[in-house]
Structures are given as structure tokens and as C-alpha cells.
Amino acid sequence: MSHLCDFCGEQRSIIYCRSDAASLCLSCDRNVHSANALSRRHSRTLLCDRCSEQPAVVRCAEESVSLCLDCDWNGHGAAAAVSSGHKRETINCYLGCPSAAEFSRIWPFFQELPEIAGSDCEQGLGLMTIDESSVSNCWASPENSTLDVPGAGKLEDLEAVDKSNALIGSSSGSAICPMSCTADLTAGAVDSTTPKLPCPGTKDFEFCKDDIYEDLNVDDVDLTFQNYEELFGVSHNQTGHLFDDDEMDIFFDTRATSACNSNCQGELVGEASSAGQVKSMQATCSNAVFAGSVMSNPGKNADSMFAAGLENSSLPRASRDSAVMRYKEKKKARMFEKKIRYASRKAMADGRRRVKGRFVKAGEAYDYDPLAQTRSF
DNA sequence: GCTAGCCTTTCCACCACAAACTGAA
DNA sequence: ACTTCAGTTTGTGGTGGAAAGGCTA
Numbered sequence: 001m002s003h004l005c006d007f008c009g010e011q012r013s014i015i016y017c018r019s020d021a022a023s024l025c026l027s028c029d030r031n032v033h034s035a036n037a038l039s040r041r042h043s044r045t046l047l048c049d050r051c052s053e054q055p056a057v058v059r060c061a062e063e064s065v066s067l068c069l070d071c072d073w074n075g076h077g078a079a080a081a082v083s084s085g086h087k088r089e090t091i092n093c094y095l096g097c098p099s100a101a102e103f104s105r106i107w108p109f110f111q112e113l114p115e116i117a118g119s120d121c122e123q124g125l126g127l128m129t130i131d132e133s134s135v136s137n138c139w140a141s142p143e144n145s146t147l148d149v150p151g152a153g154k155l156e157d158l159e160a161v162d163k164s165n166a167l168i169g170s171s172s173g174s175a176i177c178p179m180s181c182t183a184d185l186t187a188g189a190v191d192s193t194t195p196k197l198p199c200p201g202t203k204d205f206e207f208c209k210d211d212i213y214e215d216l217n218v219d220d221v222d223l224t225f226q227n228y229e230e231l232f233g234v235s236h237n238q239t240g241h242l243f244d245d246d247e248m249d250i251f252f253d254t255r256a257t258s259a260c261n262s263n264c265q266g267e268l269v270g271e272a273s274s275a276g277q278v279k280s281m282q283a284t285c286s287n288a289v290f291a292g293s294v295m296s297n298p299g300k301n302a303d304s305m306f307a308a309g310l311e312n313s314s315l316p317r318a319s320r321d322s323a324v325m326r327y328k329e330k331k332k333a334r335m336f337e338k339k340i341r342y343a344s345r346k347a348m349a350d351g352r353r354r355v356k357g358r359f360v361k362a363g364e365a366y367d368y369d370p371l372a373q374t375r376s377f
Numbered sequence: 378g379c380t381a382g383c384c385t386t387t388c389c390a391c392c393a394c395a396a397a398c399t400g401a402a
Numbered sequence: 403a404c405t406t407c408a409g410t411t412t413g414t415g416g417t418g419g420a421a422a423g424g425c426t427a
Contacts, residue, residue: 342413348395349414357417358392 003052007032014113016047016055018093023047030097045093046107050074058088059109066091 003023005013011025017033020042024032033042046056046066054068072088092106103110340346352359 345396345414354416361393
């Protein structure tokens with residue numbers, strides 16, 4: 001069963017990103033998750049070789065396959081007497097953009113992966129224009145965990161984020177990766193006291209999907225980005241694509257029913273910081289279902305409308321939670337301050353005399369001289 | 378639970394005028 | 403096609419007032 005990359009749709013996916021609930025090929029994983037500081041924090045692991053849908057948690061050395069909890073149970077559980085003696089090892093999660101060598105450190109079986117064995121992986125990774133010095137590596141040793149990561153928050157913060165995801169555990173020391181998975185899974189000797197693996201889509205998905213962000217308070221997370229580009233990975237004049245993707249469309253299910261294109265929808269959600277702004281935007285997108293909904297609910301703000309949209313969406317809960325998190329973090333970091341297009345006009349207005357805030361003709365009596373040290377009224 | 382009254386917060390029009398823009402000659 | 407010029411439009415910030423929201427009795 002081969003599953004194509006959710007991003008490029010061409011290569012076979014081998015990585016599963018929990019935050020995006022997406023399956024990616026190695027190349028797209030690296031490209032997508034090197035885009036900005038937030039995306040680097042996404043916890044990823046191998047994709048299950050059997051179902052190609054769930055994140056793998058164990059690697060069966062006998063069969064050379066990576067398995068999710070379900071498939072591992074089906075293949076190595078009590079019911080599978082023959083294969084229950086297979087030696088399996090835990091598959092750790094990772095953050096950032098590791099190199100092939102670092103992958104090998106995280107996953108000793110990395111070079112055995114079919115997608116890697118037949119290709120020059122290190123060269124392939126090296127061809128990607130990623131600044132290695134600017135990415136975080138969650139597999140750093142604990143003593144190095146407080147190193148400042150250029151372009152991102154401290155690793156302590158990354159760890160804090162993942163702690164809040166209830167995914168982090170007592171790592172074996174080789175990795176600070178959020179997935180603990182340190183229990184001895186060999187020969188089916190699963191300790192009953194072993195913390196359950198909170199993998200989306202697995203038997204413990206209920207635990208995961210309800211608690212994954214429960215303790216995460218964005219306010220507690222260091223999001224002191226130096227600049228816009230650092231956060232979003234694009235410059236101001238490239239922001240269009242941030243909201244013209246399908247991320248928001250799917251929540252409002254408007255694509256099929258609205259005459260408004262996805263750009264408009266994206267802007268409605270992404271740009272509007274208040275119901276008032278949404279109201280004003282309706283003028284430019286009168287057919288938008290979302291806008292209409294806002295107008296019919298004047299007491300609600302954009303956030304509540306967004307939440308309502310999520311509740312009505314048909315997405316899996318984990319995907320919605322993830323999307324909510326991304327939306328909130330984006331929204332939190334965005335600026336709605338007035339943008340000066342013409343500095344010369346601003347300088348002119350700053351120096352203009354006023355009466356009760358209004359400009360007055362030159363030579364007329366005025367009560368506010370901006371050039372004076374103190375106001376004249 | 379509903380209403381009235383008060384207080385706080387948010388939003389927006391107003392103003393003059395130089396710069397930017399537009400279209401005709 | 404290019405330049406010049408006149409007319410029109412845009413954008414800039416502090417203030418006051420209206421509107422909206424929150425809270426209490």
C-alpha cells in the first residue's frame with residue numbers, strides 16, 4: 001500500500017506530521033518544516049508501512065517495517081503468535097530539519113529504509129537550500145538543550161510546548177524528542193505501567209485528541225520573533241499565500257457554495273481581527289457564506305465564528321485542533337497596526353496644525369502645534 | 378430572566394494640503 | 403511615443419462623538 005505525499009502528491013510519503021495531520025515525503029517534510037520557527041516545532045515520525053495512515057511507533061527488525069500501534073498490535077499482538085516474538089525498537093519523533101546523519105542517530109535503521117537505501121540521501125538533503133545553522137534539533141543532548149537557536153525560541157521553550165502536548169516523556173537521553181516510547185516493546189513485553197502512546201488515530205487517540213492542546217497556553221510560549229519573516233518565513237509582500245491556501249476554506253465549507261474565491265475567504269478569516277473588520281470586508285465579498293454568517297450574528301466576533309465553523313466542519317478532531325492552534329498562533333503574531341504607505345505624507349500630517357484634532361488652514365488660529373514642545377490649548 | 382442605567386471601550390468622520398494619479402493637449 | 407499641464411484623488415494624525423459592549427442593581 002503506497003501513499004503519496006500530501007504536499008507534492010508525487011513522492012511516496014514516509015513521514016507523518018502530527019501537527020499537520022499530513023503524510024509527507026522526506027523532501028517535502030524538510031521543505032515544509034523549515035519554513036519558519038513554528039513549523040520547525042512540529043513533531044514528526046515515520047509513517048506506518050502497513051496502513052500508511054498512522055504514525056509509526058515501533059520498528060520491527062525482523063520484517064524491516066515501521067508500524068503504528070494498531071498495525072503493531074495486529075501483527076505482533078497476542079493473536080499473532082508467530083510474529084509476536086519479533087524484536088522491535090521504539091521509533092522516536094523529531095523536530096526541526098535533521099540531516100541524514102542525524103536521522104541515522106535518531107533511527108538506527110534509517111539507512112535501511114527503502115526510500116533511503118536506493119538514493120543518495122545526504123546529497124539529496126544537501127541540495128535543499130536549508131540553513132542548517134538556523135534549525136533546531138530536538139535530538140540534542142540535554143546539556144545542550146538551552147542553547148539559543150537562531151531564528152527560533154530556546155529549545156527549552158520547544159520542550160515546554162511539547163510537554164504541554166502531553167507527548168514528552170522521560171527520554172532515553174539520546175533524544176529530547178516529544179515521543180517518549182521508552183518502554184520495552186521487544187517480544188511483546190509491553191509493561192502495563194508504560195505510558196500509553198498518544199498517537200492520533202491509534203487506540204489511545206481519544207486521550208490524544210482531547211488532551212493534546214489542553215494545557216498549552218500560547219501566552220506561556222515564547223513567541224518573541226525578531227521579525228515578520230522569521231515567524232512566517234515570508235516577507236510582508238508575500239503574505240498572500242499564507243491565507244490563500246485551503247486551510248481556512250475547509251472549515252467553512254464555502255468553496256462549493258460560495259461565488260467568492262478562496263482568496264477572499266482566507267482574507268476574511270485571516271485579516272479580520274474583529275467583527276467590525278469582518279463587516280467592512282463583507283462589502284468586497286458579499287457572496288461569502290462566512291461573511292453572511294457574520295452579518296447574521298452581529299454579536300459574534302471572528303474568533304467565535306471561526307470556532308463555530310470548526311464545530312460544523314467535517315474534519316477529524318485532531319486536524320481541527322491542530323488548525324485552531326496554527327490559526328491562533330498566526331493571529332496572535334499578526335500585526336494590524338496602521339501601515340504608512342507614504343512617509344512624506346505622514347511627515348506632512350505630523351507637522352500640520354490642528355484644532356481639536358482637525359487640520360486647519362495655514363495661518364489660521366490653532367490649538368495644537370505639533371512642532372511646539374507643549375500643546376497650546 | 379429581563380430591563381434600565383451607568384461606565385468603559387471601540388470605531389469613525391472630520392479637517393488641510395502635498396503627493397500621487399489621471400487624462401487631455 | 404513622449405512631455406507637459408491641469409484637474410482629481412489619496413493619504414496622513416488627533417480629537418470628539420456615536421455606537422457597542424460590559425456590568426450592576
